[in-house]
Amino acid sequence: MLFSKTMRHKTVTIRDVAKRAGVGVSTVSYVLNGHNDHVSPATRDLILTAARELNYRPNAIARSMVKRQTATIGLIITELQNALFIPVTEGVEEVLQPEGYHILLASAGDATSEVNAIETMRAQQVDGFIIMSLSMRFPVDHLLQLRDAGIPFVVINRDLNSNEISQIRLDEDSAGRMATEHLISLGHTRIATITGPLSNDPLIRRQSAFGRYQGWRSTLEEHGLPISEHWILDGHYTFEGGYQAGLKLASRIKKRSGPPTACFVASDMMAVGALKALHDAGLQVPDDLAVVTIGDPPFAAYTIPALTTLEMPIAEAGRIAARMVVESLKAKKPLDPQCITLGFKLRIRESCGARG
């Protein structure tokens, strides 16, 4: 260490480096930014050693100040507790980091705090936004405002019927269809469903829940298969909700009055709950009830039985979103609004039986 303890709070600036190297600040700036074409190798070395000797550390804030960009992207998540948080963040980081962008993170569970988070981050001068939501209905005004401000951003997993906003959606309807088709292809004709929150309360209702449910319903209708209202159970997208729904299903099966032989469970958490309920009720999966679900968490292969499920392309959504805003930033062109819809992939394991 070159510094005594007493000096350590004095920040070394580009001016100090310039002085020590006996050159002007702009030359230092050029070298530090790799604009070597304009600088002779000799001065270059001079500057580099001076910087090293002084333990110089460029101040990115000052740089942002003049360049008027921060190389920082705001990542807003509606719920940290949500399992999707990990994969999006992974995807986002994976593309942002090599591009030299940083992530400013905030969680915002409702519309008000989302507005606040965006406002704060705009104050922090983030260059763009990635907003990962829970597919609830949210007001859209503040997003349009963002767009008007020319700040690139993309919304993942929200139900927006605006074509002025870039968004990445998951094809929930076709997920419901794929799951149901899978069950039908296995010979099932009596198929129940455990849904996410279908409430009309916009604060609770999840669009994904509705989409998945619709997919299930349409598929049964198209195949001319029976739909019993008793076979539609709301599991609230929670473990416990899935458990309770599973219990109801189990009692129905035990009564043997034309019970379902299969069930489409709209989320992995609910599926885990349902599996336990069925087990607790003394029923066998898949023999008494085949189960297919959505979401492929790490534990899906280790439940009893292992879950046949539709993998959600969440990390991919994160990657795409990140790429979109980075592209826009690099091209210095506004992000022209597009809606990308991502599909799900079937992972066959045990919960629908050995054949699939």
Next chain:
Amino acid sequence: MLFSKTMRHKTVTIRDVAKRAGVGVSTVSYVLNGHNDHVSPATRDLILTAARELNYRPNAIARSMVKRQTATIGLIITELQNALFIPVTEGVEEVLQPEGYHILLASAGDATSEVNAIETMRAQQVDGFIIMSLSMRFPVDHLLQLRDAGIPFVVINRDLNSNEISQIRLDEDSAGRMATEHLISLGHTRIATITGPLSNDPLIRRQSAFGRYQGWRSTLEEHGLPISEHWILDGHYTFEGGYQAGLKLASRIKKRSGPPTACFVASDMMAVGALKALHDAGLQVPDDLAVVTIGDPPFAAYTIPALTTLEMPIAEAGRIAARMVVESLKAKKPLDPQCITLGFKLRIRESCGARG
């Protein structure tokens, strides 16, 4: 909207507000920062309306520039995929957000990228750091350097034998002991363990794995209970590792040559794997083998059987860490290094039998 589309990129500055209100910039600054004592209510109103009319948005970057602090904390995580990521982040955000601090997020899986991440964030002028690790052995030099720079930071869950660095540790040893004691209190005398990576390779080895293993071992020794080397299986802290270890345990149990009747599984992921292995082998938990584990993920109550486990105080660690660095920042005093050790809490469910 007051602006036409063409003007929307012209940023409104404090000077514009001052001009419009017919006052000096300093007065505007006072008002905007709530230093109302020095300003007459009349001018105050003037300024506030001017700001509103211009849709003025303060530039936090410029502010940071002069105040030389950013109200931003760097959060460095060794592995986004790790389940602990969610609870720490939650804890950290919970205390940081109301204090007006922001989170700059980065993942860094090895020592080199940790050094890089810290360097980048220092360039970004973060005010402090929270470093959440995987309890591997990491070099400590860059941390000491951070400390010398007077930047407050705390390290969570790393095995540092430096008393110059603030850290929050989990009492892994006593977790191992508690788990084992629980099994013993239930009458078990033949107790196996599935451990985390115990390898001597510092890149793989986890200190937590070692601590938990030691806790198990010491407890058995103190009780004069037998320890068979065959009862120590490395499950690598993964689902699959737990599964494989579970399979081995199962074959040992079936041979009936003095098999273990209980097992301390050092992580919840491994426990889930082991549960499945035991099930696949046709064995019953807890009847054929009681299982106690560490980590209380949301699904723990819904495995078959539900996991009796030791809850890790990870969110609490995040909260404490965040509080520590915020305190230090507010007091403008260096964080005096302390090592806080957090304990685990027993959650009794089904995997050790109805009695516990």
Next chain:
DNA sequence: TTGAAAGCGCTAACAC
């Protein structure tokens, strides 16, 4: 009670 002015550390014309 208010305003003018001097920076915070850096980049990028613009001169030489």
Next chain:
DNA sequence: GTGTTAGCGCTTTCAA
């Protein structure tokens, strides 16, 4: 090739 200089938008003495 290299140095001088004018800001980026804000806070904060210091005078008035």
